[in-house]
Every structure is written in C-alpha cells, then in structure tokens.
Amino acid sequence: MTDEIKPIGSIHVSPRAIAAIAYHAALQSYGLVGLTSKNIVEGLAQVLVKDPTHGVEVNYNGEQIKIDLYVIIEYGTRIKSVANSVKNSVRYHVEKALGMPIDEINVHVRGLRISSLD
Amino acid sequence: MSANPQIHNHQDNLTHKEINGQDLKKLVEASLTWLRTNQQIVNSLNVFPVPDGDTGTNMVLTMQAAFDEVKDSSEENLGEIAHTIAHGALMGARGNSGVILSQIWRGFARSVDNLPTMDTPNFVKAITVARDTAYKGVVRPVEGTILTVIKDLASKAESALDVTDNLVSMLELLVEEANASVQRTPELLPVLKEANVVDSGGKGLYFIFDGMLRYINGEVLDVTDAKVKPLAEMALANTMEQIEPGQDFEVVVDFRPQKELDLSIFYDNLEQMGTSIQVGEGDGIYRMHIHVPTENLYKPIDYTRDLGVVTKVAIENLIDQMENQQGGCNRTQPTITPIQPGHIAVIAVSPGVGISRVFASLGVAAIVEGGQTMNPSTQEIIHAFEKLPTDKIIILPNNKNIILTAKSATELSVKKVAVVPTSSIPQGLTAMMRLIPSGDFDSVIDEMNAAIEEVQTGEITIATRSVEIDGVEVEEGQVIGLLNGKLVLSTSSLDEACLGILEAAHAQDYELITLFYGADLPKKDIPILENLIQEKYPDQEIEIQEGCQPHYYLIISIE
Numbered sequence: 001m002t003d004e005i006k007p008i009g010s011i012h013v014s015p016r017a018i019a020a021i022a023y024h025a026a027l028q029s030y031g032l033v034g035l036t037s038k039n040i041v042e043g044l045a046q047v048l049v050k051d052p053t054h055g056v057e058v059n060y061n062g063e064q065i066k067i068d069l070y071v072i073i074e075y076g077t078r079i080k081s082v083a084n085s086v087k088n089s090v091r092y093h094v095e096k097a098l099g100m101p102i103d104e105i106n107v108h109v110r111g112l113r114i115s116s117l118d
Numbered sequence: 119m120s121a122n123p124q125i126h127n128h129q130d131n132l133t134h135k136e137i138n139g140q141d142l143k144k145l146v147e148a149s150l151t152w153l154r155t156n157q158q159i160v161n162s163l164n165v166f167p168v169p170d171g172d173t174g175t176n177m178v179l180t181m182q183a184a185f186d187e188v189k190d191s192s193e194e195n196l197g198e199i200a201h202t203i204a205h206g207a208l209m210g211a212r213g214n215s216g217v218i219l220s221q222i223w224r225g226f227a228r229s230v231d232n233l234p235t236m237d238t239p240n241f242v243k244a245i246t247v248a249r250d251t252a253y254k255g256v257v258r259p260v261e262g263t264i265l266t267v268i269k270d271l272a273s274k275a276e277s278a279l280d281v282t283d284n285l286v287s288m289l290e291l292l293v294e295e296a297n298a299s300v301q302r303t304p305e306l307l308p309v310l311k312e313a314n315v316v317d318s319g320g321k322g323l324y325f326i327f328d329g330m331l332r333y334i335n336g337e338v339l340d341v342t343d344a345k346v347k348p349l350a351e352m353a354l355a356n357t358m359e360q361i362e363p364g365q366d367f368e369v370v371v372d373f374r375p376q377k378e379l380d381l382s383i384f385y386d387n388l389e390q391m392g393t394s395i396q397v398g399e400g401d402g403i404y405r406m407h408i409h410v411p412t413e414n415l416y417k418p419i420d421y422t423r424d425l426g427v428v429t430k431v432a433i434e435n436l437i438d439q440m441e442n443q444q445g446g447c448n449r450t451q452p453t454i455t456p457i458q459p460g461h462i463a464v465i466a467v468s469p470g471v472g473i474s475r476v477f478a479s480l481g482v483a484a485i486v487e488g489g490q491t492m493n494p495s496t497q498e499i500i501h502a503f504e505k506l507p508t509d510k511i512i513i514l515p516n517n518k519n520i521i522l523t524a525k526s527a528t529e530l531s532v533k534k535v536a537v538v539p540t541s542s543i544p545q546g547l548t549a550m551m552r553l554i555p556s557g558d559f560d561s562v563i564d565e566m567n568a569a570i571e572e573v574q575t576g577e578i579t580i581a582t583r584s585v586e587i588d589g590v591e592v593e594e595g596q597v598i599g600l601l602n603g604k605l606v607l608s609t610s611s612l613d614e615a616c617l618g619i620l621e622a623a624h625a626q627d628y629e630l631i632t633l634f635y636g637a638d639l640p641k642k643d644i645p646i647l648e649n650l651i652q653e654k655y656p657d658q659e660i661e662i663q664e665g666c667q668p669h670y671y672l673i674i675s676i677e
Contacts, residue, residue: 027257028167030214034257074255076224078211080496080526085167085214092168099589101604115254 015058018094022056022067025093031082033113034072064103067094071107075114083107135285136235139199143188145330146203150181151339152329153322160325163318166263166309167214171582173318175492176213180220181326183210196236200227200244212493215319218252218264222323225251238283242275245292262307264319270299271327286334293331296324313583338385341395365393365409368434369418372405375426379404384425391417403429409436448664452478452485459507461555462562466514466546467494467524470667473543473634480550482514489667493520499527503535510559511535512566516546518603534559538566541603542575543634543665544675574628575602576619576674578612597671612643612671613650620655623676631658632675634665639672 026032035055057068067090073082087105094102137145153160153174160174187206193199204227207220229247230236236244249272252265259265274295275288282288303317304310310317332339369392381397388395392410408418415433422428452475457463466482468474469489477485484502488494503511511533515524518541528535536559540546549566577600581592592598592608599607599615599622607618616633625631631651635644644662652660665673 025167028260030256031217032257033255074221076208076251077217077221077255078208081211081213081217084522085217088170089167089214095587096585099586101588 013098015060018058018065018067018098019056021094021097022058022069022090025090026056026069026071026086029082029086029089031074031077032071032086033074033115036070036072036110038068038070038108065100066104066106067102068106068108070110072111072113073109075112079109079112083109135283136237137196137285138235139188139191139193139196142196142199142203142236143185143191145333146181146185146188148333148339149326149329150178150185152332153181153325154178155340156325160318160322163315163321165313165315165583166260166307166317169313169583169585172213173215173322176216177219177319177322177326180207180211180216183207184220184223186210195234197227197230197233200230203227215264215322218255218319219323219326221252221255222248222268225249238285238288239279241285241288242279245275246272248272260307262303262305262310262320263317264323266303266306267296267299267317267320267323270295271323286331289327289331289334293324293327296320296327300324366412366435366437367410367415368394368407368436369410369415370405370407370430370432371419371422371428372403372430373422373426373428374403379425387421388418391421448472448666450475454478454484455481457483457506457508458555460510461508462510462512462553462557462559463503463506463508463555464512464514464550464553465499465502466550467499467516467520469517469543469670470634470637470665472664472666473673476547476634476663477550480547481553481555482550483508488520489517489669493517493523496523496526496530499524500531503533504531509533512553512563513537514540514546514549516540516543536563538563538570540570542577543667543673544573544575544632544677545570547675548573548677572677574623574676576600576616576623576672576676577670578615578619578672578674579670581608612639613647616647616651616672616674617654619674620651620676625655625658625676628676629658630661630675630677631655632661632663632677634663634667634673634675636665636667636670636672638668 023035026035037054038057055070059066059068069086069090071083071086073079086107091102091105157174157178160177161171164171164173184203184207187202188199191199191202193202200223204220204223207223211217211220225248226244228251229244230240233240245268249268252268253259256265271292275292278288278291282291300316300320303320304315307317329339384397385395388406388408391414392408394407394409396407398405398407406418406422410418419428419431449471451471455478463483464481465484465486466477467486467488468477469487469492474485474487483506486494486499486502488498499513503513511531513524513527513535515521515537521537521539521541524537528537538549540549548569552562552565552569554562579598579600581594581596581598584594585592588605590598590605590608592605596608596610597612597615598605599609599619601619601622606622607615609615609618620631633644633647648660648662667673
C-alpha cells in the first residue's frame with residue numbers, strides 16, 4: 001500500500017490502482033502495441049493482455065515506488081526511443097495522478113509485433 | 119541553403135509532374151531548415167503526452183538524422199533516396215513525435231519502393247501508406263496529435279487527386295489542410311485546449327510540409343515567417359541568444375503604411391540595414407523588429423517614416439544588455455589534459471562550458487555536451503572515448519535522463535566501460551575528486567559510488583508551465599527549486615529559492631556550498647546572493663563558479 005499521512009487521516013492507494021494508471025499511460029504511448037504478463041514463458045509473450053494488472057508490476061517497499069512494465073513494441077520503430085517515451089509518459093501520468101514521486105520505472109521489451117510487410 | 123535566403127523559384131523543377139531522388143533530397147533539406155527555424159515555436163507548444171518542451175528539438179534531430187543520410191548522395195532513384203531517408207529517421211528518432219515521424223517516413227519509403235521517380239498519384243499513395251504505417255504503431259491512437267494531422271493530410275490528398283495532378287498544387291492543398299488540421303487539434307484533445315495551445319507534433323509536421331512548399335516558391339527558410347504571424351505572437355523577449363557582432367541595437371517600430379506594403383521590397387531594404395528581421399501585422403498596423411549595428415541605428419526609423427505614419431519606436435542597447443544579463447558568459451573551451459596510456463579515463467557529460475572547465479581542471483579525459491533538454495546519444499558518448507589510449511573508461515552522466523544512455527554505451531564497446539550513476543553536476547564533480555588515474559579500476563568505481571551519496575544537489579530554474587508535483591503547486595514562470603531531483607519549493611524570487619533549498623538540505627550541517635550560475639542569470643545578482651547566503655550560513659564556505667548551463671539559474675552543491 002502506498003500511504004500518505006495527512007492531519008485528518010491517511011490516504012491509501014493500492015498498487016493495482018497505480019498499475020491501472022500506468023497501463024493507460026503506456027498504451028497511449030506511441031510505438032507500444034501491447035503489454036504482456038511477466039510470468040508467461042517466452043513463446044507465449046505475444047499474447048496481449050487487457051487486464052491492467054498484467055504487464056505492469058508495482059512495488060512499494062514502504063519508501064519507494066517501483067514500476068516494471070513488460071511490453072511489446074511495433075517492429076520498425078526505434079526501440080530505445082519508444083521505451084524512453086513509455087517511461088517518461090508513465091512517470092508523468094502516475095506522478096500527476098498520485099502526487100508522489102516514482103523512484104524507478106523499468107521497461108522490459110518482451111517482444112516485437114510485425115504488422116506490416118517489409 | 120542554410121545560410122542564405124532563397125531568392126529564386128524552384129517551381130520549374132517540379133511542375134513537370136515528376137520528381138526524382140535529388141528533388142526529394144532538396145525538399146527534405148528545406149523541411150529540415152524550416153522546422154529548425156521554427157523549433158522553439160514547436161517546443162513551446164509541447165504539453166502532450168509529457169510537457170517537457172522538447173518536441174521541436176526531437177523532430178529537428180530526427181529530420182537532421184534523416185537528411186544526413188542522403189546529404190552527400192547523388193542517387194537519382196527516388197525509391198532509394200526515400201529508403202535512405204527513412205533509415206536515417208529511424209536511427210535518429212528521438213522522443214514520441216520523432217518515432218512517429220520516422221514511421222511516417224518508413225511508410226512513405228515503402229510506398230515508393232523501386233520507383234525511379236514519383237508523380238502526383240504516387241505521392242498521394244505514399245502519404246496514405248505513411249498514415250497507415252503511423253497508425254499501426256500504437257494501440258490507442260490519441261486524436262488531436264501529429265497522427266490526426268497525417269490522417270487529415272492523407273484524406274485531403276486522396277480527394278484532391280480528382281482536382282489536380284500537379285505536385286505543386288497538391289502540396290499547396292496539403293499545407294493548407296495541415297494548418298487547418300493543426301488548428302482543430304485543441305477540439306480533439308482537451309489537454310491542448312486547457313493549455314490554450316495547438317498540438318506541437320502536428321505543428322512540426324505542418325512546418326515539414328510548409329518547408330517543402332516554401333522552397334518550391336523560393337521563400338526564405340531561415341528567418342521566422344513574419345508575414346503570417348499576428349502581432350501578439352511576436353516573441354521579442356527571446357532574442358538574446360541569437361545576438362552576434364553587428365547587432366548592437368534592437369529597433370522596434372510600429373507604423374501604419376500609407377499604401378499597401380510590398381513585403382519583399384520592404385524585407386530587401388531592411389536586410390541592407392541589419393539582421394534578425396521580423397515583421398508582424400495587425401489591424402493595418404505593422405511592427406518591424408530588427409537588429410542593427412550602431413551606425414545604422416536611425417536608418418530603420420527614417421525608412422519607415424517614409425512609408426507611412428510611425429506610431430511608436432523602441433530602441434534597446436543589446437550590447438549593454440548582453441553584458442548585464444548574460445553576464446558575458448565566458449565561452450572559453452576547456453583545456454583537456456591528455457591521459458596517460460592505460461590509465462583510467464573519465465568521460466563527463468556537461469550542460470555548460472563553465473562546468474566543463476571545472477571538470478577539465480579535475481582531469482576528465484573527455485566531455486560530452488548534454489543536459490536537461492539535450493540528451494547526448496549513445497553514439498556521441500562512445501565517440502568520446504573510443505579513441506582514447508586506454509581500455510578503462512568511467513562515464514559520469516551527471517543527469518538522471520542520461521544514465522540509461524550511458525549504460526547502453528557500456529554494452530556497445532569492447533573497452534571496459536563503467537557508469538557511475540551520477541544524476542547531477544555536483545555528484546559528478548564529487549565522484550571526479552575520487553579519481554586516481556593509475557588506481558585499480560574497480561576500487562575507483564566503488565569510491566566514486568560511495569562519494570556521490572555524500573553530496574546534495576540543489577537546482578533552481580523557472581517553471582515552464584503550471585503543474586503540481588510532489589505536493590508543490592507551481593505556476594508557470596515561477597522560480598522553482600529542486601533538491602536531489604525532487605521539487606521542494608516554488609516562489610517568486612531567486613533569493614528565496616536559493617535559501618529555501620539550502621534550508622531543505624540542512625546546509626548548516628555541511629561544510630562547503632558551491633554555486634554554479636547559469637547562462638541566463640544576470641551577473642550583477644550574484645554578489646548580492648553570495649552575501650545573503652554567507653549571512654545565513656556564516657560557518658560554511660561559499661564558492662561561486664561560472665557554469666554557463668542553460669535553463670538552470672543555479673546548480674548548488676552542498677557537501
């Protein structure tokens with residue numbers, strides 16, 4: 001749980017909620033064509049998952065928030081640039097919604113989707 | 119073409135309905151030049167997806183990489199050239215809009231594959247394939263962005279094919295549509311409407327098409343277009359960095375011409391007098407802005423008086439302003455001492471020449487320019503150490519955003535390369551102090567890693583837009599202070615920000631406070647600030663260094 005102590009009580013945000021924000025921010029990011037579950041074996045990585053807790057892992061250790069994204073990127077784009085954009089976009093949107101800094105965002109490229117013939 | 123305004127018309131080359139690879143190359147060069155001229159406009163519009171003000175820069179760098187690939191090519195085949203351009207765009211793609219732009223080029227190139235020349239139907243087809251390719255790269259296309267603009271362009275192109283088969287007329291229609299489409303973006307994307315801007319990437323794409331058309335029409339590409347700009351948009355405050363010799367005074371004249379102004383003659387005459395010419399128009403009143411050498415000071419005023427009624431004149435002494443405001447930032451390049459063969463070499467990323475000089479004095483082997491909005495590429499970093507006579511390389515990225523780039527450099531070199539993840543200049547300098555060039559590689563790295571924990575970093579800059587982060591509310595234009603990368607305060611004055619940061623860092627428990635002042639900080643403010651700090655922290659030693667970094671007024675090291 002992500003806690004913030006306020007004078008009149010506390011606010012709890014569950015990792016699942018953070019994951020949902022991250023999921024939406026990631027999917028809007030150009031070049032990313034899907035998120036994939038971390039635990040699916042390599043060969044099945046092409047299965048795109050629609051549930052916002054799959055493909056996004058949020059860890060909170062009492063001090064730091066860490067987000068791991070497992071993504072599939074469009075073949076033919078520059079992977080580094082796309083991954084950077086995803087990271088920036090997720091960081092911005094989560095921090096904006098949460099009002100707390102994210103310490104670490106890792107983008108794991110799990111596969112490429114080839115959608116055109118070249 | 120980069121330096122001289124275009125005077126002749128290139129319509130002849132292109133009215134014969136087909137263009138070849140060399141024609142395309144020239145068009146791309148024109149796009150690049152025009153986009154670069156308008157880069158700051160595009161940057162200033164950047165609010166989506168992340169408001170970091172770098173869309174224009176990213177698009178320029180992507181187009182630059184695309185053009186660089188074909189710059190020296192004499193290939194006539196259009197398909198070949200298009201492929202090379204697309205390859206360059208892919209390799210140089212930076213940021214969201216850069217990636218989309220590279221996809222647009224990729225689709226375009228695929229469509230004209232193997233075509234020796236391109237006619238209008240080929241061109242239209244290529245635009246539609248570019249649209250399809252661009253849309254394939256995203257799960258949830260957000261409308262009101264560059265994607266919408268390429269989509270609108272493709273529809274327009276398809277429908278206009280019935281009207282014309284002339285490439286120039288087609289391009290004219292597309293530029294018009296691009297402009298209209300960009301103007302519609304705030305209706306599609308609420309965040310744009312809230313910020314009262316149009317989409318930055320879309321605007322960038324407009325400049326790319328407009329640059330081609332301007333080239334064909336023989337219009338100027340390296341001066342911001344004043345003819346279409348409303349008076350209110352003239353940004354006169356941002357001219358500081360462009361000042362060169364012969365630009366002693368800035369003269370701004372408002373006047374009402376007696377008869378309609380022939381803009382090309384008007385521009386020609388002004389060019390005889392000075393540079394940095396901008397002309398705006400609104401309700402029959404013209405505003406002319408020019409930088410002139412001292413001997414020409416009154417010429418623009420006399421000239422406009424001949425044309426009509428002068429309503430207002432403003433003159434500013436730029437030389438004086440430069441000295442006061444820019445502090446005449448010392449641009450002396452750092453002197454780097456060559457390293458001994460086999461010793462440990464440190465590569466530091468530095469955002470300003472002053473900071474580079476400090477790094478050089480501490481013995482870095484190479485400096486890579488880069489910082490907040492100008493991340494160096496992996497290539498640039500590798501290039502910096504590739505030729506050094508040693509296999510032991512340490513990289514100090516000195517910025518959170520560059521750490522990753524630096525790390526990828528370690529994987530791409532055969533040398534033994536390590537990154538000490540310094541996320542700020544003070545961390546970088548502290549790490550640098552621990553360098554023993556002849557020492558054991560691993561233990562030097564350990565020392566450096568340990569050292570960066572010991573220093574605190576304060577940074578003071580201006581908020582580029584209103585936002586709330588870390589519970590701190592910020593209004594656009596306010597002074598903001600960051601401590602160790604986190605926003606801790608926003609205020610209206612530099613002094614307050616500086617003292618606030620020192621307080622938040624518990625500076626009283628430390629020994630040395632070093633201020634690196636940026637290129638934008640008025641030099642006269644520094645002694646005042648120094649006194650203020652010394653008064654509050656009498657036990658601490660205070661050091662002032664010229665940093666020359668952009669964006670950040672101050673970088674503060676507390677150790």
